Amino acid sequence: MIILTLNAGSSSLKFNLIEMTNETTLADGIAERIGLPEGFVRWTIQGEKGRVEQDMKDHKDALQIIMDELSKTALKGRDVGGVGHRVAHGGSHFGDPMLITPKVLDEIEELSALAPLHNPANVLGIKTAMEIFPGKPQVAVFDTAFHSTIPDYAYTYGLPHEVCKKHGIRRYGFHGTSHRYVAEHTAVLLGKPLDSLKIITCHLGNGSSITAVDRGKSIDTSMGLTPVEGVIMGTRSGTIDPGAIIMLMEKEKLDAKALNTMLNKQSGLQGVSGFSSDCRDIEDSMATNDHSRLTFELLCYGIVKYIGSYAAAMDGIDAITFTAGIGENSPGVRACVCGRIKNLLGIQLDEEANASRSKENRLISKPSSRTAVCVIPTNEELMIARYTAKLVY
Numbered sequence: 425m426i427i428l429t430l431n432a433g434s435s436s437l438k439f440n441l442i443e444m445t446n447e448t449t450l451a452d453g454i455a456e457r458i459g460l461p462e463g464f465v466r467w468t469i470q471g472e473k474g475r476v477e478q479d480m481k482d483h484k485d486a487l488q489i490i491m492d493e494l495s496k497t498a499l500k501g502r503d504v505g506g507v508g509h510r511v512a513h514g515g516s517h518f519g520d521p522m523l524i525t526p527k528v529l530d531e532i533e534e535l536s537a538l539a540p541l542h543n544p545a546n547v548l549g550i551k552t553a554m555e556i557f558p559g560k561p562q563v564a565v566f567d568t569a570f571h572s573t574i575p576d577y578a579y580t581y582g583l584p585h586e587v588c589k590k591h592g593i594r595r596y597g598f599h600g601t602s603h604r605y606v607a608e609h610t611a612v613l614l615g616k617p618l619d620s621l622k623i624i625t626c627h628l629g630n631g632s633s634i635t636a637v638d639r640g641k642s643i644d645t646s647m648g649l650t651p652v653e654g655v656i657m658g659t660r661s662g663t664i665d666p667g668a669i670i671m672l673m674e675k676e677k678l679d680a681k682a683l684n685t686m687l688n689k690q691s692g693l694q695g696v697s698g699f700s701s702d703c704r705d706i707e708d709s710m711a712t713n714d715h716s717r718l719t720f721e722l723l724c725y726g727i728v729k730y731i732g733s734y735a736a737a738m739d740g741i742d743a744i745t746f747t748a749g750i751g752e753n754s755p756g757v758r759a760c761v762c763g764r765i766k767n768l769l770g771i772q773l774d775e776e777a778n779a780s781r782s783k784e785n786r787l788i789s790k791p792s793s794r795t796a797v798c799v800i801p802t803n804e805e806l807m808i809a810r811y812t813a814k815l816v817y
């Protein structure tokens with residue numbers, strides 16, 4: 425069976441076509457600048473890269489271009505068995521992946537209040553796929569789902585109870601599909617059952633989150649009500665004193681929209697360095713640029729503090745796993761983080777393994793290390809496809 429996974433943004437649509445019999449990716453790509461001038465779709469199909477420059481008025485146009493291309497190549501003569509959608513926010517009531525019914529779609533739409541940047545785009549992706557594949561099963565996989573096991577004392581904010589209840593204000597967490605995937609693969613790599621391990625998973629990409637996975641269950645995570653909480657990210661601030669927001673409102677006369685832009689688009693690596701949201705640029709220039717040095721140290725120090733607090737939350741840990749763009753590709757960030765907690769957690773990094781450019785799941789600590797350190801490339805699309813296949817058949 426072939427599963428199509430879709431991840432819709434407000435002006436983009438990412439897709440993956442996965443053959444489930446051997447779990448291989450037949451095609452992947454993205455339509456960008458949907459509804460804007462200079463739109464294009466780029467893809468990789470069976471190792472071959474392709475691209476078409478074409479303006480797309482909406483997501484339906486984009487998916488039509490993608491399907492036209494796939495039906496000539498990767499899908500030739502075959503059909504999609506089901507469509508899996510990445511959905512950012514499942515609120516308090518969506519834990520497991522769901523077959524999408526009109527009622528489920530309405531509920532996802534209602535959750536837009538909690539994720540105004542993400543859920544409306546995800547709904548658009550679902551509606552588009554329903555039009556292009558009428559009658560075909562569609563499945564929603566929620567970014568928040570893995571975190572539904574977080575206990576109340578870890579998801580509650582110290583605000584008045586009634587106001588939080590009224591608006592659904594609490595920690596939800598994100599990147600759940602990724603944290604679950606890498607935790608499961610860490611257990612396989614270590615040759616131990618997942619339910620015997622305490623793992624801290626560090627998903628460090630443009631957006632970053634860190635999760636405490638206690639015997640297979642998320643018990644705390646760094647992102648909160650929204651994906652802006654936690655460590656500093658590409659352009660998001662991460663955790664700051666809420667008093668700073670009040671001060672910005674008063675002194676800079678910023679309203680909710682301007683604050684949202686500042687916290688989500690102008691902060692993090694971009695804001696602190698003053699020139700780039702890309703960790704590679706920061707690392708390349710930190711020997712000569714003091715802003716880059718500060719940005720790098722702020723990032724690593726933030727990760728270290730989460731690891732320390734989650735090691736306390738789980739009363740000890742067995743493994744730390746790095747994933748996503750920075751986690752998979754930056755030996756510098758991994759070495760800095762592990763160096764700062766080597767005595768606390770008895771970490772002995774294998775420097776050669778850490779420096780390796782391998783794309784495989786791998787251990788980067790020595791056998792004598794008390795805490796194992798792993799690098800597991802994430803594969804959220806495969807996870808979404810697995811859930812979809814399970815619900816479709």
Ligand code: ADP
Nearest residue numbers: 628629630631701702703704748749750753754
């Ligand atoms: P997203 O959260 O958008 O899915 P990714 O997980 O792909 O993002 O991560 C993208 C980020 O990964 C880039 O912005 C860059 O900072 C970082 N990155 C990629 N390669 C490297 C590298 N070799 N060294 C350091 N950082 C890297």
